[in-house]
Amino acid sequence: MTEPKKDVIRETDAEAVRLAKTLIRSARFGALAAIEPGTGAPLASRVGVATDIDGAPLILISMLSAHTGALLADPRCSLLLGEPGKGDPLAHPRISLACRALRLERGTADQIRAERRYLNRNPKAKLYAGLGDFSFFRLEPERASLNGGFGKAFLLDRGDFIAGAAFVEEFAGGEQAALDHMNADHRDALALYARHFGRAEGGDWIATGFDPDGMDLAAPDATCRIFFPRPLQSARELRSALVEMAKAGRAAEQDR
Structure with a gap:
């Protein structure tokens, strides 16, 4: 008598969702597969990647x-994200997103926001972003397959890693001003966030994006995803969250 086939897919939990969001938000490039x-x-190619405010x-x-x-x-397309580290590349986490690609019309609010966020993450793309034959696409995820390493497979729904649409408009209005302020006046705090909350080395960090779950930081050759202690319910809570995290980080370092 044959034994029933073992289900290798684990139940999605908070840790899996956090890992999925980290992989998506931290990605600088990915493997795009189209038809x-x-x-x-299948036709696969490497592409530069950023995320919209909601995580798309x-x-x-x-x-x-x-x-x-x-x-x-x-x-219809698929996007594979996750950078391999030392040793066996298959031992490192990665996520495959099943998406539908939407070309953003130049000059629309969605395209302007996408361009701003993409160039914040990939500043060298300014060299060709304005050329007439280049276009921004938003990849609308429908579901995802997360592999957190050997024996750690999960299937995620869109709602597990994409924020509600209402947050996009609210955050978009003041996001760039907040980024410019932090990068101009509070680079020490950004380095603290990366060091204490992200366990990242180095100090030359800038903020490239804010969203309800956290912030994206970038250094010349690295990225760092930082989560807020709790998700923001409105954009007005951003300043207090940043202040709270700076106080917590400084207090922890003083106690060492």
């Missing part, structure tokens, strides 16, 4: 590339 027109064959991936791609034509013909 090749005419053949139906943003990409900037040339209209001359094969994968752009594939997305315009069939928006």
Whole structure:
């Protein structure tokens, strides 16, 4: 008598959701797989990545590339995120997002916000972002497959890692001003956040994005995802959350 097949998918818990959000928010690049027109064959390419305020991936791609034509013909795609570290690359966490690609029309509020956030994360892309043959796409996730390492497989729904639409408009209005203020006047606090909450080395950190769950920091060759102690219920809570975290970080370092 054969034994019943073991279900290798674990129940999604808070730790899995946090890991998924970290992988998505921390990504600087990913492997995009689209469907090749005419053949139906998978077509994979590396793309630069940022995220919208709600966590949806943003990409900037040339209209001359094969994968752009594939997305315009069939928006179904998959995005693999997660950087391998030392040792076996399969031992490191990664997430595969099943998405539909949406081209953002130049000059719309969604495109302007996407461009701002993408260039905050990928400043070197300013060299070609304004060229006529480049377009921003928002990848609308439908579900995700998370592999947290050997024996740690999860299936996630969109709602597990994408924030509600209401937060996007509220945060978008004041986000860049808050980023500019922190980067101009509080680089010491950003280094503290990275060091204490992100366990990250170095001190040359800038803030590239705020969202209801936390903040994204970047250094010349690294990124760092920092979560707030609790999710923000409105953009007005951002300042108090940053102050609270700075106080907690300084107190912890003084006690060492």
